[in-house]
Amino acid sequence: MPGDAGRAAAEAGRNDRAAPPRPTMAAAVPDEAQAAAARELATKAASLDELKQIMDAFEGCNLKATAKSLVFADGNPDADLMLIGEAPGRDEDLEGLPFVGRSGQLLDRILAAIGLDRRSAYLANVIPWRPPGNRTPTPHETEICRPFIERQIALSRPKVIVSLGGPSANLLTGSPDGILRLRGTWKSHTTADGTVIPVMPTLHPAYLLRNPAHKKLAWRDFLEVKAKLRELGSL
Ligand code: URA
Ligand code: URA
Numbered sequence: 001m002p003g004d005a006g007r008a009a010a011e012a013g014r015n016d017r018a019a020p021p022r023p024t025m026a027a028a029v030p031d032e033a034q035a036a037a038a039r040e041l042a043t044k045a046a047s048l049d050e051l052k053q054i055m056d057a058f059e060g061c062n063l064k065a066t067a068k069s070l071v072f073a074d075g076n077p078d079a080d081l082m083l084i085g086e087a088p089g090r091d092e093d094l095e096g097l098p099f100v101g102r103s104g105q106l107l108d109r110i111l112a113a114i115g116l117d118r119r120s121a122y123l124a125n126v127i128p129w130r131p132p133g134n135r136t137p138t139p140h141e142t143e144i145c146r147p148f149i150e151r152q153i154a155l156s157r158p159k160v161i162v163s164l165g166g167p168s169a170n171l172l173t174g175s176p177d178g179i180l181r182l183r184g185t186w187k188s189h190t191t192a193d194g195t196v197i198p199v200m201p202t203l204h205p206a207y208l209l210r211n212p213a214h215k216k217l218a219w220r221d222f223l224e225v226k227a228k229l230r231e232l233g234s235l
Pocket of ligand 1: 102
């Protein structure tokens with residue numbers, strides 16, 4: 001069917017979310033003030049603990065008003081591998097931890113398959129507050145949250161990043177391409193201090209749950225990640 005590839009591409013980036021509603025349109029002239037405030041605050045954080053406190057106190061993102069928790073991170077901040085998803089879902093919001101629902105369980109199995117677990121990986125999301133009803137975050141919300149995840153990467157200094165799903169790959173690598181095109185080849189993320197970190201974009205585990213035939217693609221991507229970690233002496 002002609003529409004299949006496009007639909008798969010659109011879905012590949014998505015989260016645990018059953019048929020997320022379209023995001024509301026960003027304002028014609030988006031308010032830059034919150035994004036500027038987030039940038040200034042994030043830069044001030046000298047440690048991950050400070051960053052978490054700053055984000056907890058931040059009132060510039062409307063997603064915080066409807067979310068129960070700040071979903072900051074799970075796993076080991078000293079790990080060489082960092083996994084970055086899109087946004088928390090319901091389970092993550094309830095527990096205050098990323099990837100604890102069904103897609104998190106699949107992610108744990110994938111990590112185990114390359115000999116890792118949550119003590120040897122650090123997990124976070126591009127957006128730290130659950131969007132209401134799991135809707136797609138708006139571009140404006142994403143721009144407000146960007147400085148926080150960028151600072152989180154800079155402070156945890158992973159040697160390798162795996163981005164899960166399209167939105168995370170787009171934000172971290174700067175490429176606008178769809179995830180089915182991006183996945184499987186090394187890209188990079190450059191931190192504010194100029195450190196270049198290899199990024200492997202791969203399919204989102206929620207997408208793999210709905211499209212199990214594509215697990216073999218993710219499997220290939222994670223073998224690349226394993227090889228890279230070996231090469232860097234991390235495995
Ligand atoms: N999907 C994500 O992108 N992140 C989570 O934490 C859970 C599901
Ligand atoms: N293990 C799984 O369950 N799925 C993958 O995609 C890779 C490893």
